[in-house]
Amino acid sequence: MSTTLAILWKDLVTEWRSRDRVIAMLLFSLLVVVIFHFALPVGTRSGIQENAAGLLWVAYVFAANIGLNRSFALELENDALSLLALAPGERGWIFLGKALANLILIGLVEAAAGFAFAVAFDIDLLKVALPLAGVVLLGTFGLCCAGTLFSAMSVRTRLREVLLPILLLPALFPVLAGAVAATRDLIVAGEASFEAIQLLLVIDGVYLVVSFLGFEYILDE
Amino acid sequence: MSETALRARGVEKRFGAMRALRGVDLTVERGTIHAVLGPNGAGKTTLLRILAGLSHATAGSVEIDIDGENHEPSKARGAIGYVGHATLIHPELTARENLLFAAKLYRVDDAEARAQQLLEDEALGEVADVRAGSFSRGMSQRLSIARARIHDPILVLLDEPFTGLDRAAASRLAEHLERLRDEGRALVLITHDVEIAARLATTVSLLDRGEISEVVSGSAITVDRLDAGMLGDRPQPGAVA
Numbered sequence: 001m002s003t004t005l006a007i008l009w010k011d012l013v014t015e016w017r018s019r020d021r022v023i024a025m026l027l028f029s030l031l032v033v034v035i036f037h038f039a040l041p042v043g044t045r046s047g048i049q050e051n052a053a054g055l056l057w058v059a060y061v062f063a064a065n066i067g068l069n070r071s072f073a074l075e076l077e078n079d080a081l082s083l084l085a086l087a088p089g090e091r092g093w094i095f096l097g098k099a100l101a102n103l104i105l106i107g108l109v110e111a112a113a114g115f116a117f118a119v120a121f122d123i124d125l126l127k128v129a130l131p132l133a134g135v136v137l138l139g140t141f142g143l144c145c146a147g148t149l150f151s152a153m154s155v156r157t158r159l160r161e162v163l164l165p166i167l168l169l170p171a172l173f174p175v176l177a178g179a180v181a182a183t184r185d186l187i188v189a190g191e192a193s194f195e196a197i198q199l200l201l202v203i204d205g206v207y208l209v210v211s212f213l214g215f216e217y218i219l220d221e
Numbered sequence: 222m223s224e225t226a227l228r229a230r231g232v233e234k235r236f237g238a239m240r241a242l243r244g245v246d247l248t249v250e251r252g253t254i255h256a257v258l259g260p261n262g263a264g265k266t267t268l269l270r271i272l273a274g275l276s277h278a279t280a281g282s283v284e285i286d287i288d289g290e291n292h293e294p295s296k297a298r299g300a301i302g303y304v305g306h307a308t309l310i311h312p313e314l315t316a317r318e319n320l321l322f323a324a325k326l327y328r329v330d331d332a333e334a335r336a337q338q339l340l341e342d343e344a345l346g347e348v349a350d351v352r353a354g355s356f357s358r359g360m361s362q363r364l365s366i367a368r369a370r371i372h373d374p375i376l377v378l379l380d381e382p383f384t385g386l387d388r389a390a391a392s393r394l395a396e397h398l399e400r401l402r403d404e405g406r407a408l409v410l411i412t413h414d415v416e417i418a419a420r421l422a423t424t425v426s427l428l429d430r431g432e433i434s435e436v437v438s439g440s441a442i443t444v445d446r447l448d449a450g451m452l453g454d455r456p457q458p459g460a461v462a
Contacts (some may be wrong), residue, residue: 005325010314013313014311014313017352018313077311077312078307078310078312079307079308082307085275086273086274086275087298088328089328220275220277221275
Protein backbone atom coordinates (compact mmCIF):
# COMPACT_ATOMS: atom_id res chain seq x y z
CA MET A 1 0.00 0.00 0.00
CA SER A 2 2.93 2.35 0.66
CA THR A 3 3.85 1.91 -3.02
CA THR A 4 0.35 3.03 -4.01
CA LEU A 5 0.57 6.11 -1.81
CA ALA A 6 4.07 6.92 -3.12
CA ILE A 7 2.90 6.76 -6.74
CA LEU A 8 -0.23 8.78 -5.92
CA TRP A 9 1.84 11.44 -4.15
CA LYS A 10 4.40 11.59 -6.96
CA ASP A 11 1.80 11.89 -9.72
CA LEU A 12 -0.17 14.60 -7.92
CA VAL A 13 2.94 16.64 -7.05
CA THR A 14 4.19 16.30 -10.62
CA GLU A 15 0.83 17.45 -11.99
CA TRP A 16 0.60 20.32 -9.50
CA ARG A 17 3.96 21.62 -10.72
CA SER A 18 3.44 21.09 -14.44
CA ARG A 19 -0.37 21.29 -14.71
CA ASP A 20 -0.12 20.00 -18.27
CA ARG A 21 -2.56 17.10 -17.99
CA VAL A 22 -5.39 18.87 -16.17
CA ILE A 23 -5.24 21.96 -18.37
CA ALA A 24 -5.21 19.89 -21.57
CA MET A 25 -8.15 17.77 -20.40
CA LEU A 26 -10.07 20.79 -19.17
CA LEU A 27 -9.66 22.78 -22.37
CA PHE A 28 -10.60 19.78 -24.47
CA SER A 29 -13.73 18.97 -22.46
CA LEU A 30 -14.86 22.60 -22.56
CA LEU A 31 -14.33 22.66 -26.31
CA VAL A 32 -16.46 19.54 -26.68
CA VAL A 33 -19.23 21.18 -24.65
CA VAL A 34 -19.04 24.31 -26.82
CA ILE A 35 -19.10 22.22 -30.01
CA PHE A 36 -22.16 20.32 -28.81
CA HIS A 37 -23.80 23.63 -27.92
CA PHE A 38 -23.41 24.96 -31.44
CA ALA A 39 -23.82 21.63 -33.26
CA LEU A 40 -27.25 20.78 -31.89
CA PRO A 41 -30.14 22.28 -33.89
CA VAL A 42 -31.78 25.14 -31.99
CA GLY A 43 -35.16 23.38 -31.88
CA THR A 44 -33.77 20.30 -30.11
CA ARG A 45 -32.42 22.09 -27.07
CA SER A 46 -35.75 21.89 -25.27
CA GLY A 47 -35.51 18.08 -25.31
CA ILE A 48 -31.84 18.03 -24.40
CA GLN A 49 -32.42 16.44 -21.02
CA GLU A 50 -33.06 13.07 -22.70
CA ASN A 51 -29.69 13.15 -24.44
CA ALA A 52 -27.64 15.20 -21.99
CA ALA A 53 -26.19 12.17 -20.19
CA GLY A 54 -24.77 10.71 -23.40
CA LEU A 55 -23.28 14.02 -24.50
CA LEU A 56 -21.77 14.61 -21.06
CA TRP A 57 -20.09 11.19 -21.01
CA VAL A 58 -18.74 11.68 -24.54
CA ALA A 59 -17.00 14.83 -23.29
CA TYR A 60 -15.73 12.96 -20.22
CA VAL A 61 -14.37 9.96 -22.12
CA PHE A 62 -12.54 11.95 -24.78
CA ALA A 63 -11.03 14.32 -22.20
CA ALA A 64 -9.99 11.38 -20.02
CA ASN A 65 -8.29 9.75 -23.00
CA ILE A 66 -5.90 12.72 -23.17
CA GLY A 67 -5.04 12.47 -19.48
CA LEU A 68 -4.66 8.69 -19.56
CA ASN A 69 -2.33 8.92 -22.52
CA ARG A 70 -0.02 11.19 -20.52
CA SER A 71 -0.25 9.06 -17.38
CA PHE A 72 2.57 6.73 -18.41
CA ALA A 73 4.05 8.88 -21.17
CA LEU A 74 5.45 11.18 -18.48
CA GLU A 75 7.35 8.19 -17.08
CA LEU A 76 9.25 7.86 -20.36
CA GLU A 77 11.33 10.95 -19.63
CA ASN A 78 14.66 9.75 -18.22
CA ASP A 79 13.26 6.20 -18.45
CA ALA A 80 11.54 6.66 -15.09
CA LEU A 81 9.26 3.81 -16.14
CA SER A 82 12.17 1.47 -15.38
CA LEU A 83 12.23 2.76 -11.81
CA LEU A 84 8.63 1.60 -11.42
CA ALA A 85 9.44 -1.71 -13.11
CA LEU A 86 12.39 -2.26 -10.75
CA ALA A 87 10.40 -1.63 -7.57
CA PRO A 88 10.02 -4.74 -5.41
CA GLY A 89 6.65 -6.19 -4.51
CA GLU A 90 3.47 -6.67 -6.49
CA ARG A 91 3.18 -4.29 -9.40
CA GLY A 92 -0.57 -4.14 -8.89
CA TRP A 93 0.05 -1.54 -6.18
CA ILE A 94 1.77 0.65 -8.78
CA PHE A 95 -1.30 0.29 -10.98
CA LEU A 96 -3.53 1.28 -8.08
CA GLY A 97 -1.49 4.43 -7.35
CA LYS A 98 -1.59 5.45 -11.00
CA ALA A 99 -5.31 4.69 -11.30
CA LEU A 100 -6.14 6.72 -8.16
CA ALA A 101 -4.08 9.69 -9.40
CA ASN A 102 -5.93 9.48 -12.72
CA LEU A 103 -9.25 9.27 -10.88
CA ILE A 104 -8.54 12.45 -8.93
CA LEU A 105 -7.27 14.45 -11.91
CA ILE A 106 -10.03 13.30 -14.27
CA GLY A 107 -12.60 13.83 -11.51
CA LEU A 108 -11.54 17.48 -11.17
CA VAL A 109 -11.93 17.99 -14.91
CA GLU A 110 -15.31 16.25 -14.90
CA ALA A 111 -16.58 18.54 -12.17
CA ALA A 112 -15.61 21.63 -14.17
CA ALA A 113 -16.92 20.19 -17.45
CA GLY A 114 -20.20 19.18 -15.78
CA PHE A 115 -20.66 22.74 -14.53
CA ALA A 116 -19.97 24.14 -18.01
CA PHE A 117 -22.37 21.61 -19.53
CA ALA A 118 -25.14 22.59 -17.11
CA VAL A 119 -24.65 26.27 -17.94
CA ALA A 120 -24.40 25.72 -21.71
CA PHE A 121 -27.58 23.61 -21.90
CA ASP A 122 -29.46 25.21 -19.03
CA ILE A 123 -29.82 21.95 -17.10
CA ASP A 124 -30.20 22.04 -13.32
CA LEU A 125 -27.65 19.49 -12.17
CA LEU A 126 -27.42 21.09 -8.73
CA LYS A 127 -30.53 19.38 -7.40
CA VAL A 128 -28.98 15.95 -8.15
CA ALA A 129 -25.37 17.00 -7.50
CA LEU A 130 -24.61 14.44 -4.80
CA PRO A 131 -26.02 11.29 -6.45
CA LEU A 132 -24.63 12.50 -9.78
CA ALA A 133 -21.17 12.81 -8.20
CA GLY A 134 -21.54 9.20 -7.01
CA VAL A 135 -22.50 7.95 -10.46
CA VAL A 136 -19.68 9.91 -12.12
CA LEU A 137 -17.27 8.49 -9.54
CA LEU A 138 -18.36 4.92 -10.28
CA GLY A 139 -18.18 5.45 -14.04
CA THR A 140 -14.83 7.21 -13.85
CA PHE A 141 -13.38 4.49 -11.61
CA GLY A 142 -14.09 1.84 -14.26
CA LEU A 143 -12.75 4.18 -16.92
CA CYS A 144 -9.55 4.77 -14.94
CA CYS A 145 -8.99 1.07 -14.17
CA ALA A 146 -9.18 0.07 -17.83
CA GLY A 147 -7.52 3.28 -19.03
CA THR A 148 -4.53 3.00 -16.69
CA LEU A 149 -3.90 -0.60 -17.75
CA PHE A 150 -4.15 0.20 -21.46
CA SER A 151 -2.08 3.36 -21.04
CA ALA A 152 0.75 1.25 -19.59
CA MET A 153 0.34 -1.34 -22.37
CA SER A 154 0.52 1.22 -25.14
CA VAL A 155 3.14 3.59 -23.72
CA ARG A 156 6.16 1.92 -25.29
CA THR A 157 4.53 1.64 -28.72
CA ARG A 158 5.19 4.10 -31.51
CA LEU A 159 1.48 4.81 -32.04
CA ARG A 160 0.44 5.11 -28.40
CA GLU A 161 -1.84 8.14 -28.98
CA VAL A 162 -3.83 6.10 -31.51
CA LEU A 163 -3.52 2.74 -29.79
CA LEU A 164 -4.92 3.81 -26.42
CA PRO A 165 -8.39 4.84 -27.66
CA ILE A 166 -8.53 1.80 -29.95
CA LEU A 167 -7.95 -0.45 -26.94
CA LEU A 168 -9.86 1.58 -24.40
CA LEU A 169 -13.11 2.59 -26.10
CA PRO A 170 -14.43 -0.95 -26.72
CA ALA A 171 -13.63 -1.82 -23.10
CA LEU A 172 -15.69 1.16 -21.98
CA PHE A 173 -18.94 0.01 -23.60
CA PRO A 174 -20.28 -1.63 -20.42
CA VAL A 175 -19.04 1.27 -18.26
CA LEU A 176 -20.76 3.78 -20.52
CA ALA A 177 -23.95 1.68 -20.66
CA GLY A 178 -24.24 1.86 -16.88
CA ALA A 179 -22.96 5.41 -16.43
CA VAL A 180 -25.11 6.97 -19.17
CA ALA A 181 -28.23 5.13 -18.01
CA ALA A 182 -27.70 6.16 -14.39
CA THR A 183 -26.89 9.76 -15.32
CA ARG A 184 -29.95 10.01 -17.61
CA ASP A 185 -32.19 8.63 -14.86
CA LEU A 186 -30.83 11.24 -12.47
CA ILE A 187 -31.30 14.16 -14.87
CA VAL A 188 -34.76 13.11 -16.06
CA ALA A 189 -36.29 11.36 -13.03
CA GLY A 190 -34.16 12.57 -10.15
CA GLU A 191 -32.92 9.11 -9.14
CA ALA A 192 -30.74 6.43 -10.69
CA SER A 193 -32.00 2.92 -11.40
CA PHE A 194 -30.61 0.12 -9.28
CA GLU A 195 -29.77 -1.94 -12.39
CA ALA A 196 -27.49 0.78 -13.77
CA ILE A 197 -25.66 1.20 -10.45
CA GLN A 198 -25.35 -2.56 -10.10
CA LEU A 199 -23.84 -2.81 -13.59
CA LEU A 200 -21.30 -0.09 -12.73
CA LEU A 201 -20.33 -1.78 -9.47
CA VAL A 202 -19.81 -5.16 -11.14
CA ILE A 203 -17.81 -3.71 -14.04
CA ASP A 204 -15.68 -1.63 -11.65
CA GLY A 205 -14.93 -4.71 -9.56
CA VAL A 206 -14.04 -6.82 -12.59
CA TYR A 207 -11.82 -4.13 -14.14
CA LEU A 208 -10.10 -3.47 -10.81
CA VAL A 209 -9.20 -7.13 -10.24
CA VAL A 210 -8.19 -7.82 -13.86
CA SER A 211 -6.07 -4.66 -14.09
CA PHE A 212 -4.43 -5.19 -10.68
CA LEU A 213 -3.41 -8.75 -11.55
CA GLY A 214 -2.61 -8.08 -15.21
CA PHE A 215 -0.34 -5.16 -14.41
CA GLU A 216 2.30 -7.57 -13.09
CA TYR A 217 3.23 -8.41 -16.70
CA ILE A 218 2.68 -5.04 -18.35
CA LEU A 219 5.88 -3.24 -17.35
CA ASP A 220 8.20 -5.96 -18.65
CA GLU A 221 9.89 -5.31 -21.96
CA MET B 222 35.01 -12.94 0.54
CA SER B 223 34.08 -15.04 -2.47
CA GLU B 224 30.42 -15.80 -2.58
CA THR B 225 28.47 -15.83 -5.81
CA ALA B 226 25.90 -13.04 -6.00
CA LEU B 227 24.86 -13.40 -9.61
CA ARG B 228 25.08 -16.24 -12.06
CA ALA B 229 23.99 -16.00 -15.69
CA ARG B 230 24.05 -19.07 -17.90
CA GLY B 231 23.62 -19.20 -21.67
CA VAL B 232 21.76 -15.90 -21.86
CA GLU B 233 20.41 -15.23 -25.33
CA LYS B 234 18.35 -12.34 -26.57
CA ARG B 235 16.78 -12.02 -29.99
CA PHE B 236 15.08 -8.99 -31.46
CA GLY B 237 13.33 -10.54 -34.43
CA ALA B 238 16.02 -12.07 -36.60
CA MET B 239 18.83 -10.23 -34.79
CA ARG B 240 20.67 -12.07 -32.03
CA ALA B 241 21.75 -9.39 -29.57
CA LEU B 242 23.18 -11.87 -27.06
CA ARG B 243 24.51 -15.32 -27.93
CA GLY B 244 24.83 -17.57 -24.90
CA VAL B 245 26.44 -15.22 -22.39
CA ASP B 246 27.78 -16.75 -19.17
CA LEU B 247 28.63 -14.49 -16.26
CA THR B 248 29.42 -15.13 -12.62
CA VAL B 249 29.81 -12.24 -10.21
CA GLU B 250 31.14 -12.72 -6.70
CA ARG B 251 30.37 -10.55 -3.72
CA GLY B 252 33.10 -8.05 -2.96
CA THR B 253 34.08 -7.75 -6.60
CA ILE B 254 33.55 -5.42 -9.52
CA HIS B 255 32.85 -7.30 -12.72
CA ALA B 256 33.27 -5.06 -15.75
CA VAL B 257 31.61 -5.93 -19.03
CA LEU B 258 33.67 -4.21 -21.68
CA GLY B 259 32.75 -3.90 -25.29
CA PRO B 260 32.26 -1.58 -28.23
CA ASN B 261 28.98 0.14 -29.05
CA GLY B 262 26.34 -2.34 -30.12
CA ALA B 263 28.02 -5.30 -28.45
CA GLY B 264 24.91 -6.01 -26.34
CA LYS B 265 26.13 -4.58 -23.04
CA THR B 266 22.99 -2.62 -22.14
CA THR B 267 20.74 -5.47 -23.28
CA LEU B 268 22.66 -7.80 -20.99
CA LEU B 269 22.42 -5.42 -18.03
CA ARG B 270 18.68 -4.94 -18.46
CA ILE B 271 18.23 -8.72 -18.45
CA LEU B 272 20.35 -9.01 -15.29
CA ALA B 273 18.18 -6.31 -13.68
CA GLY B 274 14.97 -8.10 -14.63
CA LEU B 275 13.85 -5.25 -16.88
CA SER B 276 13.96 -7.45 -19.96
CA HIS B 277 13.46 -11.16 -20.43
CA ALA B 278 16.10 -13.39 -21.98
CA THR B 279 15.01 -15.39 -25.01
CA ALA B 280 16.97 -18.34 -23.59
CA GLY B 281 19.24 -19.06 -20.65
CA SER B 282 18.91 -18.22 -16.98
CA VAL B 283 19.88 -15.53 -14.49
CA GLU B 284 20.01 -16.26 -10.78
CA ILE B 285 20.62 -13.83 -7.94
CA ASP B 286 21.72 -15.18 -4.60
CA ILE B 287 20.01 -13.69 -1.56
CA ASP B 288 20.93 -15.28 1.77
CA GLY B 289 21.91 -18.54 0.09
CA GLU B 290 18.77 -18.84 -2.03
CA ASN B 291 18.72 -18.32 -5.77
CA HIS B 292 16.08 -16.08 -7.26
CA GLU B 293 15.37 -14.91 -10.78
CA PRO B 294 15.81 -11.13 -11.10
CA SER B 295 12.06 -10.41 -11.09
CA LYS B 296 11.84 -11.99 -7.61
CA ALA B 297 14.96 -10.22 -6.34
CA ARG B 298 14.23 -6.63 -7.33
CA GLY B 299 14.73 -5.37 -3.77
CA ALA B 300 18.33 -6.61 -3.83
CA ILE B 301 19.27 -4.86 -7.06
CA GLY B 302 20.47 -1.29 -7.50
CA TYR B 303 20.34 -0.13 -11.10
CA VAL B 304 22.02 2.85 -12.72
CA GLY B 305 20.84 2.91 -16.29
CA HIS B 306 21.86 4.77 -19.39
CA ALA B 307 19.05 7.20 -18.54
CA THR B 308 18.89 8.59 -15.02
CA LEU B 309 15.46 7.20 -13.97
CA ILE B 310 14.73 10.43 -12.09
CA HIS B 311 11.62 12.59 -12.23
CA PRO B 312 12.45 16.11 -13.41
CA GLU B 313 9.48 17.76 -11.66
CA LEU B 314 10.59 16.45 -8.25
CA THR B 315 13.49 17.87 -6.26
CA ALA B 316 16.60 15.81 -5.62
CA ARG B 317 15.39 15.00 -2.10
CA GLU B 318 11.88 14.12 -3.32
CA ASN B 319 13.33 11.80 -5.95
CA LEU B 320 15.24 9.92 -3.26
CA LEU B 321 12.26 9.83 -0.89
CA PHE B 322 10.06 8.53 -3.69
CA ALA B 323 12.54 5.74 -4.44
CA ALA B 324 12.85 5.05 -0.69
CA LYS B 325 9.06 4.60 -0.46
CA LEU B 326 9.07 2.23 -3.44
CA TYR B 327 11.79 0.16 -1.75
CA ARG B 328 10.25 0.53 1.73
CA VAL B 329 13.41 1.97 3.23
CA ASP B 330 13.32 2.59 6.99
CA ASP B 331 14.22 6.11 8.11
CA ALA B 332 14.05 7.34 4.53
CA GLU B 333 14.67 11.01 5.42
CA ALA B 334 18.02 10.26 7.09
CA ARG B 335 19.08 7.87 4.35
CA ALA B 336 18.21 10.43 1.65
CA GLN B 337 20.11 13.18 3.46
CA GLN B 338 23.16 10.93 3.87
CA LEU B 339 23.19 10.06 0.16
CA LEU B 340 22.68 13.68 -0.89
CA GLU B 341 25.76 14.66 1.12
CA ASP B 342 27.64 11.62 -0.14
CA GLU B 343 27.05 12.74 -3.72
CA ALA B 344 27.74 16.42 -2.98
CA LEU B 345 24.12 17.32 -3.72
CA GLY B 346 23.30 18.72 -0.28
CA GLU B 347 23.16 22.32 -1.47
CA VAL B 348 20.72 21.52 -4.27
CA ALA B 349 18.67 18.97 -2.35
CA ASP B 350 15.50 21.03 -2.69
CA VAL B 351 16.01 22.12 -6.28
CA ARG B 352 14.00 20.42 -9.03
CA ALA B 353 16.04 17.70 -10.71
CA GLY B 354 14.92 18.93 -14.14
CA SER B 355 17.31 21.87 -13.82
CA PHE B 356 20.35 19.69 -13.02
CA SER B 357 23.37 19.32 -15.29
CA ARG B 358 24.12 15.87 -16.71
CA GLY B 359 26.74 15.29 -14.02
CA MET B 360 24.43 16.27 -11.16
CA SER B 361 21.65 14.11 -12.61
CA GLN B 362 24.04 11.19 -12.84
CA ARG B 363 25.09 11.62 -9.20
CA LEU B 364 21.45 11.78 -8.16
CA SER B 365 20.80 8.63 -10.19
CA ILE B 366 23.60 6.85 -8.34
CA ALA B 367 22.23 8.03 -4.98
CA ARG B 368 18.79 6.78 -6.05
CA ALA B 369 20.23 3.37 -6.94
CA ARG B 370 21.89 3.12 -3.51
CA ILE B 371 18.87 4.23 -1.48
CA HIS B 372 17.91 0.67 -0.43
CA ASP B 373 21.48 -0.49 0.16
CA PRO B 374 21.40 -3.19 -2.55
CA ILE B 375 23.68 -6.24 -2.51
CA LEU B 376 23.99 -6.23 -6.30
CA VAL B 377 24.65 -2.95 -8.11
CA LEU B 378 24.30 -2.82 -11.89
CA LEU B 379 25.81 0.21 -13.59
CA ASP B 380 25.49 1.13 -17.26
CA GLU B 381 28.23 3.59 -18.28
CA PRO B 382 27.95 5.47 -14.95
CA PHE B 383 30.91 7.72 -15.71
CA THR B 384 29.24 9.30 -18.71
CA GLY B 385 28.86 13.05 -18.25
CA LEU B 386 30.84 13.27 -15.01
CA ASP B 387 33.66 15.76 -14.60
CA ARG B 388 37.02 14.63 -13.24
CA ALA B 389 36.14 15.27 -9.58
CA ALA B 390 32.77 13.56 -9.80
CA ALA B 391 34.26 10.62 -11.70
CA SER B 392 36.95 10.24 -9.05
CA ARG B 393 34.33 10.38 -6.29
CA LEU B 394 32.21 7.77 -8.10
CA ALA B 395 35.22 5.48 -8.50
CA GLU B 396 35.84 5.75 -4.75
CA HIS B 397 32.16 4.98 -4.07
CA LEU B 398 32.30 1.88 -6.23
CA GLU B 399 35.48 0.70 -4.51
CA ARG B 400 33.83 1.28 -1.14
CA LEU B 401 30.75 -0.68 -2.18
CA ARG B 402 33.02 -3.48 -3.34
CA ASP B 403 34.93 -3.42 -0.04
CA GLU B 404 31.62 -3.59 1.84
CA GLY B 405 30.97 -6.93 0.14
CA ARG B 406 28.58 -5.85 -2.57
CA ALA B 407 28.72 -7.29 -6.06
CA LEU B 408 28.99 -4.76 -8.85
CA VAL B 409 28.50 -5.18 -12.59
CA LEU B 410 29.98 -2.26 -14.48
CA ILE B 411 29.08 -1.83 -18.12
CA THR B 412 31.61 0.33 -19.94
CA HIS B 413 33.42 0.83 -23.19
CA ASP B 414 36.19 2.72 -21.37
CA VAL B 415 39.26 0.49 -21.09
CA GLU B 416 40.99 2.68 -18.49
CA ILE B 417 38.01 2.66 -16.13
CA ALA B 418 37.69 -1.11 -16.45
CA ALA B 419 41.42 -1.55 -15.82
CA ARG B 420 41.35 0.71 -12.78
CA LEU B 421 38.27 -0.69 -11.03
CA ALA B 422 37.50 -4.20 -12.17
CA THR B 423 38.30 -7.42 -10.37
CA THR B 424 37.23 -9.34 -13.45
CA VAL B 425 36.59 -8.11 -16.99
CA SER B 426 34.39 -9.89 -19.51
CA LEU B 427 34.94 -8.72 -23.06
CA LEU B 428 31.66 -8.69 -24.94
CA ASP B 429 31.74 -8.59 -28.71
CA ARG B 430 28.75 -8.96 -31.02
CA GLY B 431 26.71 -10.57 -28.26
CA GLU B 432 29.34 -13.07 -27.14
CA ILE B 433 31.86 -13.09 -24.31
CA SER B 434 35.11 -13.33 -26.24
CA GLU B 435 37.48 -13.29 -23.27
CA VAL B 436 37.48 -13.12 -19.46
CA VAL B 437 40.42 -11.39 -17.78
CA SER B 438 40.99 -11.45 -14.02
CA GLY B 439 43.28 -10.10 -11.32
CA SER B 440 46.74 -8.89 -12.24
CA ALA B 441 46.17 -9.80 -15.90
CA ILE B 442 43.87 -6.78 -16.19
CA THR B 443 45.91 -4.06 -17.86
CA VAL B 444 44.98 -1.32 -20.30
CA ASP B 445 47.10 -2.93 -23.02
CA ARG B 446 45.54 -6.35 -22.50
CA LEU B 447 42.02 -4.95 -22.56
CA ASP B 448 42.81 -2.78 -25.56
CA ALA B 449 44.04 -5.84 -27.42
CA GLY B 450 40.94 -7.74 -26.38
CA MET B 451 38.66 -4.90 -27.46
CA LEU B 452 40.25 -4.76 -30.89
CA GLY B 453 40.32 -8.55 -31.09
CA ASP B 454 39.98 -9.98 -34.52
CA ARG B 455 37.58 -7.33 -35.71
CA PRO B 456 38.66 -5.53 -38.87
CA GLN B 457 40.53 -2.30 -38.23
CA PRO B 458 39.16 0.93 -39.63
CA GLY B 459 40.39 1.26 -43.18
CA ALA B 460 41.49 -2.36 -43.37
CA VAL B 461 40.87 -4.18 -46.61
CA ALA B 462 38.91 -7.36 -46.09
